[in-house]
Amino acid sequence: MNTEVKNGWWAKSANGRTAILYLLPSVLLFSVFIFYPMLRTIYLSFYLTDQSGKAVLNVGFDNYAYLLQSPEFLNSMKATGLFVLYTVPIGIIIALFLALLANEKLKGIGFFRTIYSSTMGVSVAASSVVWLFLFHPSIGMFNRLLSVVNIPQIQWLLDPEWALFSVSLSTIWMNLGFSFLIILGGLQNIDEHLYESSRIDGAGYFYRLRRITIPMLSPTLFFIITISLINAFQSFGQIDILTKGGPSQSTNLIVYSIYREAFVNYQFGTASAQAVFLFILILIVTVLQFKFGEKKVHYQ
Amino acid sequence: MKLFLLFIVSVLMLAACTNSDSGGEKNDASENGEGKTEIEFWHAMTGSGQESLDDIVASFNESQDEFVVRAEFQGSYEESLTKLRSVGGTPDAPAITQVFEVGTKYMIDSGFVEPMNTFIEKYDYDLSQLEENILNYYKVDGELYSMPFNSSTPVMVYNKDAFKAAGLDPEKAPETFQEVIDAAAKLKTDEMAGFSLLTYGWFFEQLVATQGGLYVNEENGRSGDATEALFNGEEGLKVFNFLDTMNKAGTFGNFGTNWDDIRAAFSTEKVAMYLDSSAGVADMIANSPFEVGVAYIPYADDVERNGVVIGGASLWMSKGISEKEQEAAWEFMKYLTTPEIQAKWHLETGYFAINPAAYEEESVQKAWEETPQIKVTVDQLQDTVPGLATQGALISVFPESRQQIVTALEELYQGKDPQEALDEAAKGTNRAMEIANKTKQ
Numbered sequence: 001m002n003t004e005v006k007n008g009w010w011a012k013s014a015n016g017r018t019a020i021l022y023l024l025p026s027v028l029l030f031s032v033f034i035f036y037p038m039l040r041t042i043y044l045s046f047y048l049t050d051q052s053g054k055a056v057l058n059v060g061f062d063n064y065a066y067l068l069q070s071p072e073f074l075n076s077m078k079a080t081g082l083f084v085l086y087t088v089p090i091g092i093i094i095a096l097f098l099a100l101l102a103n104e105k106l107k108g109i110g111f112f113r114t115i116y117s118s119t120m121g122v123s124v125a126a127s128s129v130v131w132l133f134l135f136h137p138s139i140g141m142f143n144r145l146l147s148v149v150n151i152p153q154i155q156w157l158l159d160p161e162w163a164l165f166s167v168s169l170s171t172i173w174m175n176l177g178f179s180f181l182i183i184l185g186g187l188q189n190i191d192e193h194l195y196e197s198s199r200i201d202g203a204g205y206f207y208r209l210r211r212i213t214i215p216m217l218s219p220t221l222f223f224i225i226t227i228s229l230i231n232a233f234q235s236f237g238q239i240d241i242l243t244k245g246g247p248s249q250s251t252n253l254i255v256y257s258i259y260r261e262a263f264v265n266y267q268f269g270t271a272s273a274q275a276v277f278l279f280i281l282i283l284i285v286t287v288l289q290f291k292f293g294e295k296k297v298h299y300q
Numbered sequence: 301m302k303l304f305l306l307f308i309v310s311v312l313m314l315a316a317c318t319n320s321d322s323g324g325e326k327n328d329a330s331e332n333g334e335g336k337t338e339i340e341f342w343h344a345m346t347g348s349g350q351e352s353l354d355d356i357v358a359s360f361n362e363s364q365d366e367f368v369v370r371a372e373f374q375g376s377y378e379e380s381l382t383k384l385r386s387v388g389g390t391p392d393a394p395a396i397t398q399v400f401e402v403g404t405k406y407m408i409d410s411g412f413v414e415p416m417n418t419f420i421e422k423y424d425y426d427l428s429q430l431e432e433n434i435l436n437y438y439k440v441d442g443e444l445y446s447m448p449f450n451s452s453t454p455v456m457v458y459n460k461d462a463f464k465a466a467g468l469d470p471e472k473a474p475e476t477f478q479e480v481i482d483a484a485a486k487l488k489t490d491e492m493a494g495f496s497l498l499t500y501g502w503f504f505e506q507l508v509a510t511q512g513g514l515y516v517n518e519e520n521g522r523s524g525d526a527t528e529a530l531f532n533g534e535e536g537l538k539v540f541n542f543l544d545t546m547n548k549a550g551t552f553g554n555f556g557t558n559w560d561d562i563r564a565a566f567s568t569e570k571v572a573m574y575l576d577s578s579a580g581v582a583d584m585i586a587n588s589p590f591e592v593g594v595a596y597i598p599y600a601d602d603v604e605r606n607g608v609v610i611g612g613a614s615l616w617m618s619k620g621i622s623e624k625e626q627e628a629a630w631e632f633m634k635y636l637t638t639p640e641i642q643a644k645w646h647l648e649t650g651y652f653a654i655n656p657a658a659y660e661e662e663s664v665q666k667a668w669e670e671t672p673q674i675k676v677t678v679d680q681l682q683d684t685v686p687g688l689a690t691q692g693a694l695i696s697v698f699p700e701s702r703q704q705i706v707t708a709l710e711e712l713y714q715g716k717d718p719q720e721a722l723d724e725a726a727k728g729t730n731r732a733m734e735i736a737n738k739t740k741q
Contacts, residue, residue: 048735048738048739049739050739050740051406051409051696051739051740053385056739057738057739132558136561136564137555137556137561137565137570138555138561138564138565138568138570139564139568157556158554158555158556160710160714244557246499246556246557246706246710247499247557247710247713247714248707248710249707249710260703263378263382264700264703265697265699265700265703265732267732267735
């Protein structure tokens with residue numbers, strides 16, 4: 001009787017076991033590069049580390065408690081939130097606009113498609129350096145232009161009121177190429193017949209846009225919104241090069257703050273605690289998005 | 301001939317041994333095919349510093365046939381220190397690593413390093429030939445742990461043409477805080493700010509030290525592990541008030557935290573006076589379309605001038621590597637301190653010669669005649685009054701503390717109360733030191 005039950009279970013789980021076998025390579029890779037570092041981060045977040053980064057003093061939830069009452073951390077959360085708000089919606093709207101333009105079948109449209117997606121080919125570091133020169137307080141292009149039209153100069157990266165805006169501006173530009181390309185790909189995948197029949201029915205451009213293009217594009221838009229959100233939360237390179245988190249911490253986004261805490265201050269404990277907060281934050285945002293956003297997505 | 305054969309055989313055996321235990325990896329220092337001892341030298345020099353250093357390494361490799369040094373650029377000081385942390389104390393560590401001055405305490409505490417003193421005593425090396433004011437910084441408890449290499453101090457750089465235009469004497473730079481404030485007010489035009497300071501902790505430390513002020517307790521961290529920041533005391537407040545006065549008067553120009561930005565501002569005549577590293581002076585003189593003056597850094601009006609603290613970096617020898625490699629590292633370091641090499645280094649980079657005999661070299665004397673401003677940087681160092689303040693603070697959390705100062709300065713420029721901004725920075729530094737002391741084994 002017993003053995004029969006066992007056999008039954010063994011036989012029933014055959015599919016499951018095969019599945020695990022197939023999953024094994026990715027599970028192994030994920031364990032080494034994602035799960036282990038994640039568990040290690042959580043472990044470290046309960047410790048203070050010594051000068052060589054070894055966990056030496058268990059402090060329980062002290063690191064978390066410290067962060068929650070630390071004005072710097074709260075400020076960097078706020079800056080991250082604002083940064084996401086500035087970059088994601090505007091970036092996607094501009095990319096969508098450009099993609100709609102570039103989706104028209106015109107002579108030489110390939111040229112514009114290449115130009116619009118070209119920022120994808122420039123690394124964050126290289127483009128940040130270019131922007132650094134554009135924003136330069138005394139010899140920068142933007143301030144030169146302002147002085148030509150007699151507008152007082154702006155301390156783009158040195159004024160705490162402007163710095164986050166300036167960094168967002170360059171980030172939107174950097175991410176534009178990628179969003180553009182993905183959205184254009186989505187547009188090209190929409191079945192031509194839908195447009196043809198709607199034209200026969202006498203639908204105008206904006207009606208078609210609202211009733212055909214956007215719904216058919218929604219899976220792509222959903223994808224790009226998710227990716228852009230996560231990317232924005234994890235922005236680092238442009239901050240490191242343009243502002244180093246300054247002035248007055250106004251651009252100290254959370255990933256940069258983690259980097260500073262870990263590799264400048266060598267406090268892996270508090271850095272890990274910040275990383276855990278970031279993880280939870282991204283998790284919540286993504287879950288919310290799937291819960292509410294995906295309902296509106298139309299899969300063909 | 302027999303000896304030579306024996307040597308070859310032993311080298312081959314050694315090579316076989318090292319190969320078997322390092323898994324055939326050859327990135328680490330070891331004997332190379334020609335029987336020379338090969339060592340790695342990690343540095344953080346870019347631009348003219350890197351070129352000059354590569355030259356020096358090549359000439360060392362040619363000068364003798366026992367050792368080969370391979371210079372490897374490992375990123376900024378912070379980056380190379382981070383890399384060192386993962387290999388420090390193992391046979392894979394580079395024989396020599398260049399570490400910035402504020403990493404001194406960290407390196408000593410790390411246990412990765414062979415103190416220089418071991419070799420100085422072993423070979424009876426005459427330390428007195430090196431610059432005393434530089435050695436003072438790197439000596440801890442009377443012992444030298446690392447070999448000073450590229451040393452610099454801050455100086456005040458000013459635009460002589462702007463001085464003339466404002467009716468100031470271009471040959472006499474302002475010396476005290478009040479004099480700088482007054483001069484800045486006269487120099488200020490619509491296009492040009494009077495004075496500027498890079499938003500970087502190092503300059504603040506220097507302005508405190510030149511008044512004789514200490515940065516932290518425990519005799520600037522030299523008699524024990526520091527536990528409390530002192531930079532928010534009287535001297536630090538004077539520095540903040542000095543900057544605040546000019547900022548409020550509109551004569552101060554803020555060009556951020558980037559060295560290149562403030563230098564560009566000066567050479568495009570957006571600011572008339574600023575503090576720079578002595579290592580940047582030569583380039584500034586050569587690249588500016590106007591006459592450049594160099595002067596000592598300013599000090600508070602009611603105190604004596606103490607002078608400057610050494611900045612820059614020193615070379616550290618690793619522990620845990622073979623004796624032969626340590627020998628090679630020592631030979632290379634000795635070579636670096638010779639007057640000829642130091643003269644070349646001083647002229648090509650603007651860093652100080654750690655061996656003052658270099659200043660007697662003909663090439664240096666000639667260069668000084670052509671650009672007497674460079675000599676000012678050396679004079680300022682040699683006029684420095686040795687003492688706890690100018691010896692420089694020793695804390696392991698310096699990078700973090702500097703960041704706190706940067707934030708405090710930025711907030712000051714936004715109108716925060718000077719004392720409040722300083723106290724906040726001191727609080728952050730205290731917490732960092734507390735954690736460092738708590739976790740120290």
